Amino acid sequence: MPGTTRRARHYAALADALSDSYTVHVVERRGRGRSPAQSPDYGLDQEVTDALDVLTETGSRQIFGHSYGGLVALHVALRTDLDRVIAYEPAVSIDGSLPTAWLPRYEQLLAEGRDARAMVYYLHALGFMPSGPVVTAAVWAMQRFTAEGRAIREVLPTVVRELIVAREMESDGGRYATITSPVLLLGGGRSPAYIKEGMPLILATIPNAKLIVTPEFDHNAPDLGDPAAVAELIRA
Known part of the structure; x- marks a missing residue:
């Protein structure tokens, strides 16, 4: 699940690096390419439903999401049990951690x-x-x-x-406490402080979660920085 301003093709290198271990389906989210435009009543539920449809159609049991796509992935996990959820710096705002005043x-x-x-x-x-x-x-x-x-x-x-939408999902993190799927949270040491500070808060709310922070990664490691290295963490 791509992040904000990202398209499916931005994750081609990540998908290719994972292709020897997994069959990878990269979703072109709403407002991109031939996918439906964001409707006037656009909300997170539309993205979650789209992701669930892809999971059902492909028989996939794992989901990876980057940034806003990571927020979608976590909410997918609130709707269905999966073998694993991987979220790279999901756009989750806990107690005002995500800046939106701009x-x-x-x-x-x-x-x-x-x-x-x-x-x-x-x-x-x-x-x-x-x-x-x-x-x-x-x-x-x-x-x-x-x-x-x-x-x-x-x-x-x-x-x-x-x-x-990310601002509307603002909470103390308690909403994610009901996720039962194993969750792998990934982050980078070169990402902005609010992201690095927010990741442990997300970790603390999800029962079966693990956090790996790689010092040399930044927020765009999955699509621009080092997709092969991110793939290794996912594969492990």
Whole structure:
């Protein structure tokens, strides 16, 4: 299950690295490619239902989710028992751990057609990218002159609804205490502090969970940083 602004193809290397041990199905989540657009009443239940449909259709008994996809994976585990759930830095907000105060300004920038500034603002607010005019100019050029940049630009509006959902799922973590499937939580030592501080809180709420933090990983290890190394942790 891909993260926010991520597409199925971003996990091709991870899927390939796992293919000698597993049959891997990568979901193109809502608002991407030929999948349905995010409807006006979009909510987490739609993503969970989509994931459950894929699990049923394929007979799969494990699910991997990255970031927002990790939040989806955990909520799938609230609906059905699985052999294993693997979540890489899931977008779970416990007692306000996930920053969302930046959302109104982000929406405003998108509404004004300032896509590059919006993307930099969003990634900077979450601790994933430095800010400044040089960075914004580089992102603007990427969005307009590269296929990857244009693809990311297309999904920027989905960020709003997904972060609103993550905020709506805000809790003290107690909701995850009923997960009975084994859960492997993965994280990186180079990720923002709020993620590193939140992971042990998630761990503490899930009865049968294990946490592995790899010092050299950042938030995008599964798709950009080191998919092969992430695959090794999943395979182990």
